[in-house]
Amino acid sequence: VKLSEIADHLGCRLEGDGEVEIGRVSGIEDAGPGDLTFVSNPRYASALRRTRASAVILAGDALPAPPGCATLRSPTPYLSFGRAVRLLTRTDAPVPGIHRLADVEVSARVAADASVAAFVSVGRGATIGARTVIGPHVSIGPRVSIGEDCVIHSHVSIREDVVIGSRVVLQDGAVVGADGFGFARRPDGTYEKIPQPGVVVIEDDVEIGANTTVDRPAVGETRIRAGAKVDNLVQVAHGVNVGSNALLCAQVGIAGSTRIGNRVVLAGQVGVAGHIDIGDDVTATAQTGIPNSVEQGAVVSGYPAIPNRDWLRASAVFKRLPELKKAIADLEARLARLEQQLARR
Amino acid sequence: VKLSEIADHLGCRLEGDGEVEIGRVSGIEDAGPGDLTFVSNPRYASALRRTRASAVILAGDALPAPPGCATLRSPTPYLSFGRAVRLLTRTDAPVPGIHRLADVEVSARVAADASVAAFVSVGRGATIGARTVIGPHVSIGPRVSIGEDCVIHSHVSIREDVVIGSRVVLQDGAVVGADGFGFARRPDGTYEKIPQPGVVVIEDDVEIGANTTVDRPAVGETRIRAGAKVDNLVQVAHGVNVGSNALLCAQVGIAGSTRIGNRVVLAGQVGVAGHIDIGDDVTATAQTGIPNSVEQGAVVSGYPAIPNRDWLRASAVFKRLPELKKAIADLEARLARLEQQLARR
């Protein structure tokens, strides 16, 4: 594809030779002739100077174009990068229809142009919407509803009564609707299972990562709101409500009945306690542990979570604790000497 | 169902109108007319005052019944709640027999009233007990033994020779009996796999969460004792022994050969080192890291884990470390002034 056509497609300002043929999008370190690359992270400024790419997508006018490399200027370079990848990638066209080795209950309704792969199991009364693609080994329980244009990758488990919107992507091995972890202690110290017949709702445009688990509750619902993106190996417990356009990074865990606000960002391995409220636009840095509700807009870190600024300062002191301890001992010795001196006079 | 019948069934004391028809159990925030709800966490006392539920299960006499809402008094309200959910929930009756698209080796023995779903693979010499329900895509290895009244949800992997008791529940995607992480370093710095032919035993009444992994050891066994409950995405390494009625919350990780006592509670994302002993009735709060053995009954927090009381106090000081550092610097300056003053006299 000619670079000038790509520029048109992306709505980017072209600087340099628009006639160059672009075959693929590459990372800044690996790019060679015929490649389009992109830089938005200033960490890669020096790599940009060395790049052998034919063209690069750059934010605004901050970074200079390297010599001999055409430039596409974009106010949203990461978006433009993604669209360029989409433009230049050939993808496997799904085969519409139900594979002969799938098992679909007669009462299930599957759109004619949906694609159902081998070894898919679809339960009684389930519905699968138009153009939705179901990969191999997906298990769809009774009465599950899946909207249009979804992509459900291999080995996903969708348990009974789960509701999935449109344009939802579930990566391989994700489990939606397993029983929440609810057990009541009997007087003899053993536990009795609390049944978990509540529903799980995954709204439109949500993506859920590989081997992530979203549990169903005893009562009410677990809900992931429109546009939220959930990475791999995340635990969303029973009765949790995740806000619109929230980002939950890998290995985050959210305990039961907690509300996560809209546009919240939880970095990797963050843990959130149950029955609390994380306000809109909160950010928690990696490995943060959040035991109590957090006001909207806060940026928190550490365990227990405190404002990120305080945590950064306290962490900087933490590693010097042995020095501080020694400083205190020194002060005590000096002070004792002074006290003796004064007492003697 | 009439409330008075529910009261009888649960053995609760009824206060108010026993004739009201109850259709479902709901969360305190969502409950409306015809709903039964429950409160045990005092966090929800104000929600209780506002509830539109027809009836509520309450602990003892601590909380007042809201006006116009009948009350079921229970010494164990969470247990009563669970039993009410069970009473009012219709569940899918499993279909006894082996699905035509299951693959069961001829030498396997499957109870006549067990239910084996589509795409289940059952290996040579495996046995499946009475009334056990095997969901779609479950893989059961050679010589596996599964007891009576178990529920094995979709996509569970049960590897060769694993022994599973009765009334065990395995949530979707759990893996029982994968090889432990055992590698010996060769003199050239590469690793050689230590074979892991040991067994895994899951005793009666255990529940294991979605996508949790329980590894088999090289020698001896990995064992989860009767009544223990394990949440999602937990790692139980080779040779670990989890005590009776222990609770392992989501994303807990336990390294090899460690013993977890009876009734231990490990909250979310706790990590436990290998080759140590966690005494009976120990509790570890969320994200605790336990590098050494812990005495029975202890409550521990932090990494490295210390008594919870000490950790709470130390954490409260942690965020004030920059102040402490400044206070020490101030003290040093003031002390230096005094020392000079005294030296001058």
Place this chain on the structure above:
Amino acid sequence: VKLSEIADHLGCRLEGDGEVEIGRVSGIEDAGPGDLTFVSNPRYASALRRTRASAVILAGDALPAPPGCATLRSPTPYLSFGRAVRLLTRTDAPVPGIHRLADVEVSARVAADASVAAFVSVGRGATIGARTVIGPHVSIGPRVSIGEDCVIHSHVSIREDVVIGSRVVLQDGAVVGADGFGFARRPDGTYEKIPQPGVVVIEDDVEIGANTTVDRPAVGETRIRAGAKVDNLVQVAHGVNVGSNALLCAQVGIAGSTRIGNRVVLAGQVGVAGHIDIGDDVTATAQTGIPNSVEQGAVVSGYPAIPNRDWLRASAVFKRLPELKKAIADLEARLARLEQQLARR
């Protein structure tokens, strides 16, 4: 098997009765007559004195042989232990050929002596090498290449275009090649998916644990180099490069585009930020959080990660923070008294 034959096979020096028949390898606590056991961890020295094993593998000459127990002396006792386990364990011979209930696209090439189990799905143009064993319910995408002598356990997902070397072991439920977590924020605050068509390469002699996830990138590749061993429930994000003979323990998470050096050891639940470089031979202790690049050979701990020695010292002081705070307050009071005293003169 006679102990003397085992000694020959392992190349160990035999002390004691070589005629004793050994039936199995056991853990030091459980071993009885006819068992071979092993001790390298000095924690188990007292168990060694009590053992009822017929023979024990010991390192060098450090530990004395218990009375009545023959000894195999090995410079690498854990390696010798593993080889003894292999020698004495009967394993299930895989059945060569394609199971009648597998679904293999006609354009896929499967070696004649490979073994493909029930409910395996093999996509267009995939290749499976000699003697490779594919367990039940494995999903192999289009154009995937798998080398020789691999073992792919049940429920593994291998997505399109993934390249897997020889002698690779993938434990049950592992997901290789799911889409990386890449989303660009649109001006309206919603996210747009960045397509992730890049490749994943798993080199020779790698092992990947149960339910671990290795993501594919938008551009370039995710690569796990020869001989690296990855435990269960690990997250390897898009574009990560894991070095040769690295060890990633359970529940480790590595964010996007990070490079992990050769022979790096990340203990359980360690988290590593994106776009950084962990030098060769780095070790991070359990639960460490690494926000920045680490020089080769460093041993780091804590979050944010600092040198392990500093962290051990600082952690020892941490639990005494309330005392330090009190000591500072005491110093302030004493100093104020002195200052008053001097001012009065």
